[in-house]
Amino acid sequence: MCGIAGIFDTQNQAPIETSVLEKMNGSQFHRGPDEGSTFIEGPIGFAHRRLSIIDVSSGQQPLINAQRSAAIVFNGEIYNFMEIREELINAGFTFTTHSDTEVILQAWAAWGKECVTKLRGMFAFAIWDFAQHTLFIARDRLGIKPLYYAQLANGQFIFGSELKVLEQHPLLDRQIDPLAVEDYFSFGYIPEPRTIYKQVHKLEPGFHLTIKAGEYQPQLQQYWQASFAEQLTQSSDDIQEELIHRLKEAVDIRLISEVPLGAFLSGGVDSSAIVALMSEIQGDKPVNTCSIGFDVKNYNETEFADMVVDRYKTNHQVEIVGSNDFDLIDKLANMYDEPFADSSAIPTYRVCEVAKKRVTVCLSGDGGDELFAGYRRHKWHMLEEKVRGYVPKAIRSPLFNLLGNYYPKMDWAPKFLRAKSTFQALQREALEAYMHTISLIPEARRNALYSDSFKKELAGYNSLNVFKRHADNFDSEDPLALIQFLDMKTYLPGDILTKVDRASMAHSLEVRVPILDHKFLEWANKIPSHHKLHGSNGKAIFKSSLESHLPHDVLYRDKMGFGVPISNWFRGPLKDKLRQRVLNGKLMDTGIFDPATLTNMVNGHINGTQENGQMLWAMMMFESFLERAK
Known part of the structure; x- marks a missing residue:
């Protein structure tokens, strides 16, 4: 496991600054405390931090092949690298290390972009092809390993294992993306390919990108997609x-x-x-x-x-x-x-x-x-789907809309009495209903939370678009498989x-x-x-x-989850910090939020009339980001 970073001057206007590359690499020291090094030649600069796991003695990076035709930085593990190595040796390739890194590099020489389809493991890697003046970057199929990238105004393309790596570059534009803010308060995180910054993107799982000298934008290509089209027939x-x-x-x-x-x-x-x-x-x-x-x-x-x-x-x-x-x-x-x-x-x-x-x-x-459909939300969604199937839409929508509007929220009550969210889900179609179920802050509450000026910035954007984009690529009619697919993508x-x-x-x-x-x-x-x-x-x-x-x-016991008692914290030892951070911190200065709604959320939770623990945690984490980013 490691950290990778790089700078590619696509316009070849100036040499790569060693100090900038080293600063980028130094910010991810924690990812690889065993070794760190850089490589700069012409328009390309690679950096690497190493946590030694396999081939401890000779697996250093960046790695350049014996022919000096390609160089690589790699984060991850390839579990079938010995099989691929044997295949390449039989094809005439030679190796100087016993590392999986060199196997990827030689696989690139043998198969080009298709090398990524051979790999079984978790990975994010970048290869510089000297002859083609091309940078190739790939991320594993499920997104186990991260990869961030940005195209800067001066023509430099930069990438790294964490967002903080890119933040070290003095020309990175840190303008916050309002669509990412909407996604964050919907999901509790920012789904790929967005990041909190407009200029920075995450490479999506199962994708690779290519950018050549003279180009300004990378070419993105999906090489793998989860499929539910086939069904087993065994007992x-x-x-x-x-x-x-x-x-x-x-x-x-x-x-x-x-x-x-x-x-x-x-x-x-x-x-x-x-x-x-x-x-x-x-x-x-x-x-x-x-x-x-x-x-x-x-x-x-x-x-x-x-x-x-x-x-x-x-x-x-x-x-x-x-x-x-x-x-x-x-x-x-x-x-x-x-x-x-x-x-x-x-x-x-x-x-x-x-x-x-x-x-x-x-x-x-x-x-x-x-x-294997283990979340409670999977079970509840499928129960709701049954109701949606039994009750015609012409009746279902007005009926459950009425119940959802007038049934009290009752955060304080036992769970079986908290039916408001279920009624709200039942009035919707499946995709929108699942979005309502998983949302950290439901759409109606987000609308109340945002200021009028921020809503104008969103220009009608809604995080449901994330689900719609992925659902367009779903290859089955199975409603349970659909929400599993959405979970796998988000x-x-x-x-x-x-x-x-x-x-x-x-x-x-x-x-x-x-x-x-x-x-x-x-x-x-x-x-x-x-x-x-x-x-x-x-x-x-x-x-x-x-x-x-x-x-x-x-x-066969009940699922417990892996959480912490944040609601109790906010009503006890953290209530003063909550008030300070949410009501008197940087949140109020952003122009994103409605002050009266924020105040009501905090006071209602602390006095026990509302249950806003998760939402207030999200607000505190957003405020912590703003404090860090200042």
């Missing part, structure tokens, strides 16, 4: 058997490492599955596992992690985090660079902190909910994988995600939906396939 028993076989293979190829390796173990189904399969593969060698617990029972899963530890005799480490662990709030803005409102970033940071004490590589269970790369990448890299820890192996995912997408969501049981086929590997109580 449930056969699918379960193949699921375990395929997942175990995905785990196995991720165990190669020249440094200590372990696994996160939260006590949930996904991380427990990974630990179980690791243990079976490693045999008598105990798996290194780590967990964090909370001193509040509703957030603590350690008793379920202990069941897995006892069964597989793992070498386990657990640390308890206090329920008032909010000291990281001001650190989060510097870790994520742009506004990021997932409060589970705090426990994710802590578990990475614990893991790094013993290992340099950790396997995680991320992706299980997306692949929530997975924008939230889950971003959170894990930044939290792990803050501790120079590499995290590998077997469930998101693209070959496993392509197969899992073919499993019929009724095997994934069976009645009210999400991840049904995944759980049943693991029954001989994990305790029943781990598999």
Whole structure:
């Protein structure tokens, strides 16, 4: 795992400034504390920070091939690099290292852009082709590894592993994108390809870009897309058997490492599955596992992690985090660079902190909910779809619109009485309904939150456009598969994988995600939906396939999640900081928000008449970004 950066003067007007490139690279020291170096020749400058995992002795970057026809900087791991290496050797290529980096570079020489289709792993890399005066950049299929880029006014094209890398360039325009602000308060993060800055973009998962000398804009091309078009016809028993076989293979190829390796173990189904399969593969060698617990029972899963530890005799480490662990709030803005409102970033940071004490590589269970329909929202959406199917639209829309408008919000009441959001969802069509369900701040409340002047800047833009763009490329009629697809395109790369990448890299820890192996995912997408969501049981086929590997109580308990008690914090120890940051900080100076609405949100939450915890967390994270960016 590493950090990469680069500058390409597409107009070749001036040499690359070494000091600027080194400053860009220095800002991502945490991603690779083992080594750092730069390469500048003509219009191209590459920089790299290295966290040594494979070929520790000779895998330095930037790497230039023996023919000096191409150079590369690479972040990630290619798990099938030995197979590709053998294929290239048989084709006459030679190697001077044992690294996966050199394999990518020689694969470029052999296959050009198509080299990316050969790679199995997580990656973001840039290749400079000396003869063609071309820069080629690619990102892995699911977006496990990040890549940011910008075209500057002076003709320079810059890129890096984190937004802070690009911020080091003195010519970067930091003008905030109002559409990104709308996306942030809708999703709680800014989905690809936008960033908080108009001038900066994220390279989307499954895409590569090419830019040549003399050009001003890169050419973007999608090389991979998740598909749900095909359906398996095997029996449930056969699918379960193949699921375990395929997942175990995905785990196995991720165990190669020249440094200590372990696994996160939260006590949930996904991380427990990974630990179980690791243990079976490693045999008598105990798996290194780590967990964090909370001193509040509703957030603590350690008793379920202990069941897995006892069964597989793992070498386990657990640390308890206090329920008032909010000291990281001001650190989060510097870790994520742009506004990021997932409060589970705090426990994710802590578990990475614990893991790094013993290992340099950790396997995680991320992706299980997306692949196998494990979120509660999947179940509720499909129940709503049934109602939408039973009640004609001519009746449904006015009926549920009336109920949604007049049913009280009742944030203070037990969940079964909080039907307002459900009524609001039922009046909508599927895509808009799912957007309403997942929105951090629903559309009506965003409209109240924004100032009139900011609404004019949006010019009618609504974050539903993000879903519509992706839905246009969906290749099935299955309504459950559609929302899984939307999660894979938005929530997975924008939230889950971003959170894990930044939290792990803050501790120079590499995290590998077997469930998101693209070959496993392509197969899992073919499993019929009724095997994934069976009645009210999400991840049904995944759980049943693991029954001989994990305790029943781990598999079939209620999903807990990985959160922190922010609502309690804002009514207790953080209420003064909340008032200061939201009502008296930089938010009021932006012109984005309506002051009366903000004041009502804060006071209503603190006095207990409203439940605005997640929304206020998003506001504080936005204010932290503004403070950082000043």
